[in-house]
Amino acid sequence: MARQRSFRPARRLIAVAGLVLATTASAQPAASAAGASPAYVFDPTHTAVHWEVVHMGTSTIRGRFDKIAGSVQFDAKAHLLDVGITVQTASVNSGVPLLDTILRGKELLDPTGSPEAYYTARQVRWEGDLPREVHGELTLRGTSEPLTLTATRWKCGLSLVLRHEVCGGDFEGELVRSRFGITHSLPFVDDRVKLLIEVEAIRQ
Incomplete structure (x- = not known):
């Protein structure tokens, strides 16, 4: 489901741009010194992980995670x-x-015992210069499982606001929560959880 974006005054856009560049500037020397492929840092104002799960076979519960960080090295030619x-x-x-309180419980996400979830990936199926499938590993509640993300969109270009190249896109995937030890409310809440990820990353 596409996210609607409202237009904001230029001053606010400039302020956001300044915040993003200030928080990512520290990564520039490391990327340059390594001489590696171009490094991009996620823009937290345009990056989100949404999830969907079917409830009682009748309706879909939807939500998101509000705090996400990450980076990507990307080189289409290579x-x-x-x-x-x-x-x-x-x-x-x-x-x-009320639902958020339940989700934060020990039988579900358990942020007290497992405050962070991680996704890492290096294997990609390409179509021309576009990444089509990303094959990686998700670590949640101390358990790591393979997770494939399919790109429905990917594009790079110069941001007129940030004055930097920005790459971004939309990705979809699906996890089986019981494989991570999350069996609460089965089978009334589906075992399969759909992930919808939107990403924008700024070149350093």
Whole structure:
């Protein structure tokens, strides 16, 4: 489901741009010194992990994680994409406070015992210069499982606001929560959870 974006005054865009560049500037020397492929750092104002799960076979519960960080090395000509994502599990947000409390419980996301979830990937199936499938590993609640993300969109270009190249896109995937020890409410809440990820990353 596409996210609607409202237009904001130029001053706010410039302020956001300054914040993003200030928080990512420290990564520039490391990327340059390594002489590696171009490095991009996620823009937290345009990056989100959404999830969907079927409830009682009748309706779909939807939510997101509000706190995400990550970076990617990307080189279309060399067919290189190396990505790392960190999600703060306590930042889960369904829009329903009672449900969020349940999701943060020990039987579900357990942010006290497992405050972060990680996704790393280096294997990619390419179509021309575009990454089509990203094959990686998700670590959640101390368990690591393979997770494939399919790109529905990917594009790079110069941001007129940030004055930097920005790459971004939309990705979809699916996890089986019981493989991570999350069996609460089965089978009334589906075992399969759909992931919808939107990413924008700024070249350093």
